[in-house]
Structures are given as structure tokens and as C-alpha cells.
Amino acid sequence: MTTSLSTGHELSNKINITVNTQYLTDHPANDADKFAFAYEINIANNSDENVQLINRYWLIIDGNGKQTEVEGAGVVGEQPYIENGTSFQYSSGAVLDTPVGSMQxxxxxxxxxxAIFRVPINIFRLAVPHLIN
Structure with missing residues (x-):
């Protein structure tokens, strides 16, 4: 069986991604030049089909415009099946060279x-609280 990649797959808009971020104040990576953040992802399958998360791709941009790409199989060591009408949650993190950045x-x-299809993850901000008014 061959798989094809579709960007306009009918299920793409029925998989909803929500993100919550947090600055990790006491993380050991934090120092004058590093800033650690956690993010929690919720992937809700609002379709009528079961799907499996196969791969991930992240573009991380710090406040200086430095770009880091991260890609690979699954998330947090899993390639989860997400049944229709259910969701999958996981937490992960990123360390930036600046107190503000973004991921998408x-x-x-x-x-x-x-069939393989892509579900976009909208840009979200990573920022040390109370840094910007």
C-alpha cells in the first residue's frame, strides 16, 4: 500500500489543536542566556474517523529571529491513535535564547x-510573563 500526502484532506479541518504555554520559572536550564517553556497540546478529533498521529514538524523562532526546525516521528515517543470524538493531550517544552519567541x-x-494528511498548528507565543506590557 502506498501513502500519499494531502494538504487539503477532508479531515484536516476536523482535527482541532489547542495550545497552552507556561514559562518554567524554576527550570534548571534558565540562566542569563536561556529561557525554558512548557507547552501542553490538546488534539481533538472531531471527525467521524479514527486517525493516527505519525509525524510532527515545529518551527521555533526566538526573539532574535533565530529559527530552529524540529521534526520526527510522533510526539513524546508515541504515535497515538485518536478515535473519533476523543482527544489526545501531551506536554513538552522548548528552551529559547531569548525571553520571547514563537512556535508553529x-x-x-x-x-x-x-492516506497521510497535514493538520496545521497555528503560531503561538512563548513569553516570560510581565516582560511586555
Missing amino acids: GYYEMQDKDG
């Missing part, structure tokens, strides 16, 4: 027929 990307998901 996509998940590659697989439908029941083996």
Missing part, C-alpha cells in the same frame, strides 16, 4: 485508508 508547525496524520 503541523502534524502529519494518517486516516483509515493510509
Whole structure:
């Protein structure tokens, strides 16, 4: 069976991604030149099909414009199946060289027929609280 990548797959807009971020004040990576953040992702499958998260891609941009790309299989060591009407949550983190930055990307998901499609993750901010008024 061959798999094809679709960017306009009918399920793409039925997978909803929400993100919550937090600055990790007491994280050991924090010093004068590093800033640690956690993010919690919720992936809600609002379609009528079960899907599997196969790959992830992140573009991380710090406050100086430095770009870091992260890609690979699954998330947090898993390639979860997300049944229709359910959601999958996980937490991860990023360390930036600046107190403000952003992340965006996509998940590659697989439908029941083996077709791979992308679900975009909208840009979200990583920022030390009370830094910017």
C-alpha cells in the first residue's frame, strides 16, 4: 500500500489543536542566556474517523529571529491513535535564547485508508510573563 500526502484532506479541518504555554520559572536550564517553556497540546478529533498521529514538524523562532526546525516521528515517543470524538493531550517544552519567541508547525496524520494528511498548528507565543506590557 502506498501513502500519499494531502494538504487539503477532508479531515484536516476536523482535527482541532489547542495550545497552552507556561514559562518554567524554576527550570534548571534558565540562566542569563536561556529561557525554558512548557507547552501542553490538546488534539481533538472531531471527525467521524479514527486517525493516527505519525509525524510532527515545529518551527521555533526566538526573539532574535533565530529559527530552529524540529521534526520526527510522533510526539513524546508515541504515535497515538485518536478515535473519533476523543482527544489526545501531551506536554513538552522548548528552551529559547531569548525571553520571547514563537512556535508553529503541523502534524502529519494518517486516516483509515493510509492516506497521510497535514493538520496545521497555528503560531503561538512563548513569553516570560510581565516582560511586555
